[in-house]
Amino acid sequence: MKITKHRLIEDPNVSFKQTPNIGKNFSKGLPDTIIIHYTAAPNVNSAINWLTNKSANASAHLVIARDGKITQLADFNVITWHAGKSKWKEREGLNNYSIGIEIDNCGILRKVDSKTYQHGETGPKFTKEDVMIAIHRNGKKTEAWHKYTEIQIERVKEVCKLLINEYNVKFILGHEEIAPGRKTDPGPAFPLDELREELLGKQKKEIINSFPLKGxxxxxxxxxxxxxxxxxxxxxxxxxxxxxxxxxxxxxxxxxxxxxxxxxxxxxxxxxxxxxxxxxxxxxxxxxxxxxxxxxxxxxxxxxxxxxxxxxxxxxxxxxxxxxxxxxxxxxxxxxxx
Ligand SMILES: [Zn+2]
Incomplete structure (x- = not known):
């Protein structure tokens, strides 16, 4: 897999489906941020259909299915609509700065009985093996979270590495961090801190070298x-x-x-x-x-x-x-x- 002309290519498990829900091209020097999401949809096709439906007014650059297949919905040099009302440091409206990656995952699950969890009232059901019980970084109580697949996490990492090289990405953030209280994705089942540490350790040190900083x-x-x-x-x-x-x-x-x-x-x-x-x-x-x-x-x-x-x-x-x-x-x- 590689990026050419703002598209992922040379991978049989990558496809492109243009979404109509796009803005202008990014300004010079951008994007410099990746925002990680879960779809909270029942399955990957419903997520892709929604994010390419004009009436949704929502989109993202990539959707990563549970089997690791990637669908690109817009070129990486074009703004998509995944962040909504959001804020990070002095920035507001993170769509203008970031590439959005949606991962097929149901998010918070409802406990049906001792063995079964469900996405909402009518969504897919899961057994314990698919569930992580954890407290969200912005939360106080334990909840049941749909686990990501290993291949999904690998694919996110692979794509982030390519994007970091191509666009000088400095920040990888969760939707939950730029819209706390309103959003909980990607949630505790996604190893966000580990991913950042592994891929951006060097950049983090560069930031620390630019003291003084607000804290x-x-x-x-x-x-x-x-x-x-x-x-x-x-x-x-x-x-x-x-x-x-x-x-x-x-x-x-x-x-x-x-x-x-x-x-x-x-x-x-x-x-x-x-x-x-x-x-x-x-x-x-x-x-x-x-x-x-x-x-x-x-x-x-x-x-x-x-x-x-x-x-x-x-x-x-x-x-x-x-x-x-x-x-x-x-x-x-x-x-x-x-
Ligand atoms: Zn999100």
Whole structure:
């Protein structure tokens, strides 16, 4: 199999069936992303019929059947309609950036009895061997997922490799990642993280070399003074969902810039309304940064130094609630890129 003039050729198990549901050609430098889907259709023919039916207003570049047969529905240089309302990093509407691969798979199955699972009320039935019980990456409870066939996963990998070479693809994403809450495909039965790691490991390192990057804390963690677990704590608890800037990496840590929030005594600061960038400055060394406006409350981490600038969140008589941006180190496993 190879790609010539934006089509897969030289493989007896590849065919082409043009879909009318297409947009313009991709802009220069695109596509640079592959989006993986499951069809959630009863079988591959119904999926292909739907995606080539004008009234569906939906399409994809490829459909991969359970026996590994591939049907291409549009040339790879043309935009297809598989992502819908979607967002990733600063991008919205991922159709304009990506090649869509649909894999014949029923998705979430309904448990009929102890031995049987079904796609919806009337769809095909499956036994346990075809089912994976797992929690979705965006979910909380276990569900039954239709397994992919080995040959399907091999074929996805084979096609992704060709696309990476031909179009300088940098990202492989699941529909579930660009439309979380609305979409669950390809779901936990598809080895998405492994595929990415295997095929894009190199590209991922290139991305990491382009610091600074936006990130978010995914698990409460301490901000440390050095890239070492036993180093001094700058701030005891950076909460999950805090947005941060990643500055560099070392071993299993990222150097980050984090907004920190707490109370300081008003006696040791000078408020300044003349500067637009900050509201005040610390006038003494070792000013305690506390969880409450109370000298007996816990300190949140390192004391502040003279000259530390901050934003004022709340002004009180003896205490003020402030925010300042600190640098420090955080374990890589506590951070996700945005
Ligand atoms: Zn999808």
């Amino acid at each position: 978010i804390i995914i698990k409460d963690t301490s901000l440390l003074s050095q890239p070492h677990p036993n180093s001094e704590v700058v701030y005891k608890k950076v909460s999950d969902n805090t947005e941060i800037i990643l500055l560099q990496e070392k071993d299993s840590f990222y150097k980050v810039e984090v907004p920190l929030i707490g109370y300081v005594s008003k006696a040791h600061v000078q408020l300044d309304n003349t500067d637009n960038d900050f509201d005040g400055v610390v006038t003494t060394n070792g000013l305690n940064f506390r969880s409450k406006p109370d000298p007996k409350s816990d300190t949140l981490g390192q004391a502040l130094s003279k000259g530390q600038k901050f934003s004022l969140l709340e002004n009180g008589a003896a205490w003020i609630y402030i925010r300042y941006v600190a640098q420090g180190w955080i374990g890589k496993d506590k951070v996700r890129f945005l």
